[in-house]
Amino acid sequence: MTGLFGEIFLSALLFGAVTAAIPLLLAGLGEQMSEKAGVLNIGIEGMMLAGAYLGFVGAFYSGSLWLGFLTSAGGGIAVALVMALLCVRIGLNQIVIGIALTLGLEGLTALLHHFQFSRSYPRLPAVDVTVIPLLSDIPVIGPALFRQHLSVYLAVALVFAMGYVYRRTQLGLNLQAAGDKPAALDVAGIDVVRTRTIAVLTTGALAGLGGAFLANVGAGLFIPFITNGAGFLGIVLAMLARGRPVWVLFGALLFGVCLSLTTAMQVAGINIPTDVIQMLPFLAVMIMLVLFGRRASLPAALGIPYERGAR
Amino acid sequence: MSSASSLSVDKRDIVALEGVTKRFPGVVANDSVDLAIRPGEVHVLLGENGAGKSTLIGMLSGLQQPDEGRILVDGEPTAITSPRHALALGIGTVFQHMMLVPTLTVAENLLLGGPWWQRPKTEELEARVAEITRTLGITVKLHARVSELSLGEQQQVEILRAMVRNSRLLILDESTSMLTPKGIDELGALMRRLVEQGLAIVFITHKLKEAAAFGDRISVLKLGRKVGEIPPERFRALGEQVIISEIVELMFGKQKDDPEAAERPVRTIHAEAAPLLQVHDLGVAPTDDAPGLSSISFDIRPGELLGIAGIDGNGQKQLAEALAGQRATAYGSVRLQGATIDALSVGERRERGLRYLTDDRLGEGTVGTFPVSINFFLKQVGAAPFWRRGVEQRAEIDKRAAQLVREYDVRTPSLKTPVARLSGGNIQKVLLARELAEGAKVVIFNKPTYGLDLANTLASRQRIRDTAARGLAVLLISTDLEELLSMCDRIAVIANGLLVGTVENADDARTKIGRLMIGLAA
Amino acid sequence: MSIDTAPSAGATALDATAAVVTRRDIQHRLLMTLGPILAALIIAGSILLAVGVDPLAYYSFVLKRGLLSPLGIQQTLTRMAPLLFLAAGLIVAFRAGMWNLGGDGQFLLGAVTAAASAPALVQVMPAWLALICSFVIAMLVAMIWSLVPALLRAYQGVNEIITTLMMTFLGTSLANVLVKLVFRDPGTTVPQTRTLPVEDRLPRLFDTTITSGLLLGLVAIITVHLVMTRTAFGLKLRIVGANPRAAIHAGLGVPKLTVAVFAISAGLAGLAGAVDILGVQGNVRADWNPAYGLAVIPVVFLARMNGFAAIGFVFLLSVLSIGGESAARRLGVPNHFTLVLVSIVLIVLALAEYLDHRYNQSRRELKR
DSSP states (O other), X not given: OTXXXXXXXXXXXXXXXXXXXXXXXXXXXXXXXXXXXXXXXXXXHHHHHHHHHHXXXXXXXXXXXXXXXXXXXXXXXXXXXXXXXXXXXXXXXXXXXHHHHHXXXXXXXXXXXXXXXXXXXXXXXXXXXXXXXXXXXXXXXXXXXXXXXXXXXXXXXXXXXXXXXXXXXXXXXXXXXXXXXXXXXXXTTOOHHHHHHHHHHHHHHHHHHHHHIIIIIIISSOOTTTTTTHHHHHHHHHHHTTTXXXXXXXXXXXXXXXXXXXXXHHHHTOOSOHHHHHHHHHHHHHHHHHXXXXXXXXXXXXXXXXXXXXX | OOGGGGOSOOTTOSEEEEEXXXXXXXXXXXXXXXXXXXTTOEEEEEOOTTSSHHHHHHHHTTSSOOSEEEEEETTEEOOOOSHHHHHHTXXXXXXXXXXXXXXXXXXXXXXXXXXXXXXXXHHHHHHHHHHHHHHHTOOOOTTSBGGGSOHHHHHHHHHHHHHHTTOSEEEEESTTTTSOHHHHHHHHHHHHHHHHTTOEEEEEESOHHHHHHHOSEEEEEETTEEEEEEOHHHHHHSOHHHHHHHHHHHHHSSOOSOTTOOOOOOOOOOTTSOOSEEEEEEEEOOBTTBOOEEEEEEEEOTTOEXXXXXXXXXXXXXXXXXXXXXXXXXXXXXXXXXXXXXXXXXXXXXXXTEEEEOSXXXXXXXXXXXXXXXXXXXXXXXXXXXXXXXXXXXXXXXHHHHHHHHHTTOOOSOTTSBGGGSOHHHHHHHHHHHHHSTTOOEEEEESTTTTOOHHHHHHHHHHHHHHHHTTOEEEEEOSOHHHHHHHOSEEEEEETTEEEEEEESSTTHHHHHHHHHTTOOO | OOTTHHHHXXXXXXXXXXXXXXXXXXXXXXXXXXXXXXXXXXXXXXXHHHTTOOHHHHHHHHHIIIIISHHHHHHHXXXXXXXXXXXXXXXXXXXXXXXXXXXXXXXXXXXXXXXXXXXXXXXXXXXXXXXXXXXXXXXXXXXXXXXXXXXXXIIIOOOHHHHHHHHHHHHHHHHHHIIIIISBOTTOSSOBBOOOOGGGSOOBSTTSSOBTHHHHHHHHHHHHHHHHHHBHHHXXXXXXXXXXXXXXXXXXXXXXXXXXXXXXXXXXXXXXXXXXXXXXXXXXXXXXXXXXXXXXXXXXXXXXXXXXXXXXXXXXHHHHHHHHHHHHHHTOOOTTHHHHHHHXXXXXXXXXXXXXXXXXXXXXXXXX
């Protein structure tokens, strides 16, 4: 059994954890942006699927992973645009529209994939890794963390960029005001609808990128329903992170480790159903909620459409 | 009448309104209003609730557009299309409901509204704020979170915000409703310093005394129309009493006295009668968003009207909720007719005759989307004869509801109309009918006339007097001192969750209460 | 205020309880339902057209297979049984303003426990009693499963959207674990539970293949509708849903009612799982998840949380999915198209309702 927990195994496990965590991270960061601005975005699963499909198609036909990321962001934004129009501009119920978009995109991407590729599942070539000198020589964590695709580093950098935006920029103030007291933002001369629209579209872009990472970098192919609840996990992460991007990163890594462990166990031939391990992160979070269950500090105006002068 | 004095456009006007009309479904909020606003003047807009003051401000601050007429800024016809546009024109507004983000700091709130890609210019702001606060003689905690500030401090932040943005016109909407008497005086002095610096101020209020004390020019609004204006020349020429009686005439027609100051009927309360409600050493733990209560004790005898005076947010709502059983108490006891009710639920307390008429009519008093008929019985769901074995008896409900609608003069198109479609006064009647229905012994009224028009205010007050006259014990919570003085037998003052003193309602009650409210001994 | 207000805001827009029903209203409502559905069919049809499928041929095939062929209509009516139970559960939750998004987990756990208990129980007791016991067990398990989100929401104010979502992920995995480790049928190679013999399953109706579970489902949803609209208990739940603060003010025991709502909603989802297993499937295979829960949510909204309307929409959904499954085999259009169609119907209907509301408002203003 020594081989099981050997260096190579641990390293592969960690590598897998990071790969599994990135889509969740992007989804969580995206959802966090919407929620901060007061929009509960249940359609994020649909945005991820749109991104995954278009990202795959883009990368498959162009041969460029980066072009794939571009088309995936476009796909996510397109879905987000529908959400922004219906929920932010004309104020329809966010949960209803969100679920409709998720269901619709589940169906649409499966449908399009069927007519595009019939029953074949073409693969993309394996991605190139960017090796970070020195750091990648550290045993175990070196190969796991510092021999990743460039997009992984960018996604992690995004965590800190978002943190900076929220704490140090005018946009961060605007977003928080849009979620906590939209009327105050309005009388300060900033358009609430526009601020929330920006947030929702950014969410779409991030979710789309997350979907593309899942398909193109993680799996190397697109299969219908590939997100398998990753968007909903993003919602959970965002709500638990209480507005802080770093917590989304920690949460995503926790889930990533568990997901990676499942694969590793299968490879190692251990006879525990993978479902047991998949349950672990949820179990951990639920236990935490039961033990420390307190009112999650959600934005005051979350889920409520803004109407100027409504009394 | 002197309303014809400023109809023509004057070069000195920063902002002028000409024939401005604004309609909402069912109401004409403003009907052909003319108004001239000049630098160096405090222009008081005086009127009852529903006179159209808020709508007028909405149009000046870019939240709403007029349906007819035009607004001139510096003599040019201008459509103020958005709050941003209003700010750019130099119009700053301090709204009645605070427009600050509670989770941000004061500095962050002041910085809100800059170009989105920029870093907030904190240093620049600090310098600017220091300069303004020095000339105005106020202090502001820039790095405190807004949720930690008192309402008075929040208001100063809002005024400061308007100043930071170089406003030439400052609109203050019902700014005194949340302030202590001392705070109101300070605000008056601050306004004076601001107009001396050349600013124009529009000060909205429904209180005659403030209008007379702080104004240079007064415009009186009534049911959406401007019914009169007192220009500065006349203002200076007349004494305060004359001005007040002139305003009263404008607002209420040809009656010489303030109609709100109705003489308090002398009632005889049986001093030896056992108290109906006894509160002893009651305490409530504070929560994140509400102050606690400590050691509250008082008795109310049959037929007695006890008032609770105090600035809003000092624990009045917590007291009412604790008595009604809606809020957990930390210690102390409440007795109803001598029997302790501490362990009883809201429903059981109601059953025994303890009634609570909430101040939040739509927020918790009613379910807006439900029909009027059901809202009468919201606190009796499941009770016979309206429900039998849990099944709704529509005929019984409608019969009784129709009876209550007649008895309490509720103006509603039908029993099935969603209650939120009624006016505030009629919703209040639904609540009165519900709480005063059979079996009431002790009634708690929380701000019963807040936001009502004059007719409904007077009607509600009469109901409350009648309630006491029927031998019930009444607890009247109000932030309107005049109301308490005109109705109560005794008035207790609440501050920071503590009853700081109780005053017999005699001649010197007003001064004593004023001293208690600012923390001096009576 | 927090996110808690979102359901009630939704409920006001979609709640039909306060309206006065007249004949013109019914006509108007019918128009407002059928019009958008037609528009959605056209939009979805143009998607089919874009991928090279004749929409008319597709729709008529779906209609023929799902509604007009004797076999199809029987399958459709059978499919309705679990969906009706799920819809009934969601009506209770949504009317009480609680977003139970955990239907799939509750459904699967109900299914697995029913599948585990029924084959064992038929050996020791008459089949009818075994079925009843299995239903009760499935219901109880689902109820207990909902207790965590219910208690967290009732006593700690933890948002139920996250907790029910997490519990549904957990429940799905747990159901699989149970199938693979605990209730696995030793007699088969693929992991699945023991199979309930066909003769011990819920009886079929008359000489058809329609399960009698359909009747149970109809009873469930009609009962729910009547309880919600005609009883004191239903009114209490609606008060909690429409205005939680008014519920506290009126002295309703909101925490207890919250727990009750979750229990009823989850119990009905558990029954949905049981009715599918005991009437149709006979066993649960590992990784089986029809994901009815999410698909039924739009149905409940389309029906504006009205039980009778929900029956109609559940029927429509069943026709579409049975017909769609058939079309997948014959026309090569994946049955996922049904999801697209449902989603478009929901969006168009919400949009139509908004436009109708705006139109009425401007007309009212013009009248003055």
